[in-house]
Amino acid sequence: MPAAASLPRLAAGSSPRLAARLAAPVAGWTAEADVVVVGSGIAGLTAALELRTRVPRVLLVTKTVLASGSTVWAQGGVAAALDPADSPAAHLADTLTAGAGLCDPRAVEVLVTEGPARVRELVAGGTRFDLDLAGSLALTREGGHHADRIVHAGGDATGAEISRALVAQLEAVRADPGIEVIEHALVLDVLTAAPGPDGRPGPACGVTLHVIGAGTRDGVGAALGRAVVLATGGIGQVFRSSTNPAQATGDGIAAALRAGATVGDVEFVQFHPTVLWLGSGVRGQLTLVSEAVRGEGALLLDTDGVRFMPAVHPMAELAPRDIVAHAMVRQMAATGSDHVLLDARHLGADFLRARFPTIYERLLDHGIDLTADLVPVAPAQHYHSGGVVTDLSGRSSLRGLYAAGEVACTGVHGANRLASNSLVEGLVFAHRAARDIATRVAAGDLPRRDPVERPGPDALVAAAARSRIQAAASAGPGVIRSEEGLLRAAERLGAVRTDAHHAVGIVAAPQPGEWETTNVHQVATVLTQAALARTESRGGHFRSDHPAPDEAWRLRLAATLAPDGTLEIVPTPLV
Known part of the structure; x- marks a missing residue:
């Protein structure tokens, strides 16, 4: 683990402070349960x-x-060693x-x-995955995999x-009286x-939430529980x-950090x-062209028509996503273009329409025919490998606080998620x-507790500040990062007023748009500081001023809030 002196030297007092709670009305109603699950993607629904x-x-x-939930948008599939010729060891x-x-x-061994077994349970529960001619689950391959182990549905x-x-x-x-669902509810704080x-918050004992709707469960309320599961995406x-x-909008990470949990x-x-x-x-939200298209044989060309990935990595277009994204950015710079081209035409019109019906239709909405046209593509934010650190x-x-799905940092993904490992x-x-x-x-290990x-x-x-925050995050901790860009982003984020409800002349009130934007700001702040601290390039973190990986940085950066709200980022061993 590197010594503290090896971390970037920030100006005295420059470590930002973040509030430990959102500005919100006092809860007007209370609900009680043994467990409160937040989120209805694959993780939240499974947990519930x-x-x-x-x-x-x-x-x-x-x-x-x-x-x-975000699960709805997943195009590629679910990775699992289901083929007799495959093995968990190979997937690992x-x-x-x-x-x-x-x-x-x-x-990873657990995964x-x-x-x-979890995939087979999905099948038993009614999930209709695509089958091959023999009636078995059809298995395909995506970037970074050396075996056909991706199950998919509806192409x-x-x-x-x-x-x-x-x-x-x-x-x-x-x-069932044992379960209640509250929709249209934005969770504010744990x-x-x-x-x-030590002055740090005590155990989690519920959440505050804002419900938009009719009846008694509207406005801000409190849902109390013995445990809380964050599955917020x-x-x-x-x-x-x-x-x-x-x-x-990063609600789960921000709420966990404010509550005193470690994010990594x-x-x-x-x-x-x-x-x-x-x-x-x-x-x-932009249209994703799934990695599965490249898994089936589509090629990446620059705007001169040159296929460039074979010279970059032995797996060419099927290299891990960070490698492909960085190669695309470099090729775009070399050709003076802001995009490259995806060529799937040689795969055949009938195959493409049958295998990728959703992508085909979404591209047609923009006047692009996947079967006949080159598709202009460029990297965009897709997945966050970090989150609330869990065991x-x-x-x-x-x-009392749990996390699962994209909001969690289980250690499975490390610096870069392998395709189809998220679901x-x-x-x-x-x-x-x-x-x-x-x-x-x-x-009896999770007793009920009263919140304070x-x-x-x-x-x-x-x-109104959201676009300004997004611009800072995109220019600072974006695809290609540098100390100069990150410091500029940190300065811009630090200039954002976080007391808009008290500031004279700013039109803002405690309501969903402001709460979400506060979460976006806090997550962008932590992301920028962590990217500044890691002076190397690895996986989804690329520093143009430190372009190579450094063995001294084979560790996790763990972030927490001190009792006074100061953001603390500490290098910690992986295990």
């Missing part, structure tokens, strides 16, 4: 369904509707390679050994099918009990361009290489978290 039969009462909270090796030395081998609609099946399971038991002798809206849905690997952001390029002025049972550093990670670790919670509830207000100022950032 597992917990329903194991604890007396579960409350599932989702930001819009049940079927709107590919995962470790993609993770660039920062995976936790124990977590690859338990993943096949390129795997996430949508998994979500459909899990939501159907939950709807079938929705009348509630914590009285602090310990990613951070895509921290950037100007992302494949993530609009609700991916925050600097490792995966920029998907092949995202439809529609011009520099396009914002919001092998989904436990965070804060007692299976959500399955495996949500299942483990639910089992652990149930065991601890039964043993965390001291210090509260925070609110005006919704």
Whole structure:
């Protein structure tokens, strides 16, 4: 582990301070459950369904509707060693390679050994994966994999099918008094009990949330529980361009950090290489062209028609995503272009329409025919490998708080996620978290606690500041980073008013747009500071001023808030 002196020398007092709670009205109502699950993607739905039969009462909270989690947008598939010719050991090796030395081998071992069983449970629960001519699960290959181990559904609609099946399971038991679902609910903060002798927050004991809707459960309320499971997805809206849905505003990471939990690997952001390029002025959720298209044989060409990946990596277009994304950026610079071209024409029109119906239709919406045209693509934010640090049972550093799915940092992904490992990670670790919670509830290890207000100022950032924050994040901790760019981003983020509810002349009030923007600002701040601290390049973190990996940095950067709100980033061993 490097000595503290090897970390970047920041100006005295430059370490930012973040508020430990959002500015919000006092809770007007209270709900109680044994476990509060936040999020309705694959991890949240899996956790809720597992917990329903194991604890007396579960409350599932989702930001819009049940079927709107990020899982719906997953095109590629689920990775698991299901072929007799494949093995968990081979899957483990590919995962470790993609993770660039920062995976936790124990977590990867859990993933690859338990993943096949979890996939078979999906099938048993009604998920309709694509089959081959023999009636077995059809297996394909994606970047970084040396075997056909990706199961998919509807060609390129795997996430949508998994979500459909899990939501159907939950709807079938929705009348059960042991489970309640609150939709259109934005979680504001994780509630914590009285602090310990060190002044840091006590155990998690629920959440505050804002519900938009009719009836008694509207406005701001408090949902109390013995345990909280965060399954809130990613951070895509921290950037100007992302494949993530609009609700991916980093709520879970920000709430966990404010509550006193440790977050880690925050600097490792995966920029998907092949995202439809529609011009520099396009914002919001962009159209993803799945890696599976390259898995089936599509090629990357520069704007002169030159195929460039074979000279970069032995796996060419199927190299790990960070390698492909960086190669694309370099080739774009060399040709003076802002995009490259994806060529799938040689795969045949009938095959492409059958294998990638969703992508085909979405491209047609933009006047591009996948079967006949070259598709302009460029990297855009896609997945966050970091998050709330958890152990092998989904436990965070804060007692009673669990995390699963993209919001979590399990150690599986390391510096760069292997293609299609995200859905299976959500399955495996949500299942483990639910089992652990149930065991601890039964043993009396998770007693009910009363929440107390965390001291210090509260925070609110005006919704109007979001584009300014996104511009700073995109220019600083974007695809290619440097000390100069990161320091500039840190300065711009530090200039954003976080007391907009008290500031004269700023139009802002405690409401969803402001709460989400506050989360975006806090996550962007932590991301920028972590990217500054790591003076090397590895996986999803590329520093042009430190372009090579450094063995001294084979460690995790763990971030927490001190009792006074100061952001502390500390190098920690992986195991």
